[in-house]
Amino acid sequence: MTEQTKGGRTSARLVESMLELIQARGYSGTGLATVTEHARAPKGSLYFHFPEGKEALGEKAIELAAERFRALLADAPDGPPGEVVAQVVEVLAGMLADSDFQLGCPVSVVALEMGGQSERLREACARAFDSWIEPVAAHLAAHGRSPAEARTLATAVVSTVEGAMIVSRAQRSVEPMRCAAHALAVLLAA
Template structure:
């Protein structure tokens, strides 16, 4: 595939990511993805012959990798790393007018009981994030079992805070989560 084809494919995935995060799986139609991306209809089925689920799967996988890389890039104290992660995601949420939060959560909640391949993709991304958080904690001197348990708790805290912040249109839940992470990770 040439550079033009790769750019068209990337535009389709970017548009899908943005729309799915804000509107969910059912709220996002392929016509809307095409309009948002500026891609011709034929390109959609050329790049994603299996249709919407294949496109959404690619968008979720890319979003999952992006957050995993963000987690892996953090440094400092464990509590400081969690605060930095919450600040980064909070800035992103605020800049979007609270239409964005966790890039997986909107779709994950919607498809978890009805679409096994997409549910599995979300579960795998969350597991990768937990592993990345645990690796940061191990790097900072925690034992692996304790690090994994703490990472799971931090991930749950982070996801809940993002949901509450989005619903309340306020960073207050993120600030509270950061303070709770400080206590947990002290």
């Protein structure tokens, strides 16, 4: 193993740990000492890999979350938009229930906590949401919607799913997510 590979692995562990801790504790509730402990990384490695500190690490965690959700969208089978949305929502509902409603969307958590305090993190969240809206819009356009209408509907889909995750987490029930999926299926079929 080369030092570069070892360093890359340490950096990846730090980002993964930050992501997991943001999901469980929020951005503000996640301290850097906790991240290094969770990642089983030397304390000095955090500032070696992320010399700009917690915001830089948070930005990378948001990018990782965005990448994972894009992969979930890419893996969804092709079909009518309402059915695809329902399948994706069901996967997300399962993830939420499997975590006993402890793990929410890290992007929405950071946007809510830090969007007014950190331009860097707000922009990272905006990029993440856009990276989810774009493939949904492309799917809608491929199923006959104009580009403008597809973008509008895709924004509504992502916004609705995000809100439903928050309500589901608060109520400790996946029912709000299933209600959102049903409402979106009706909207997308119109």
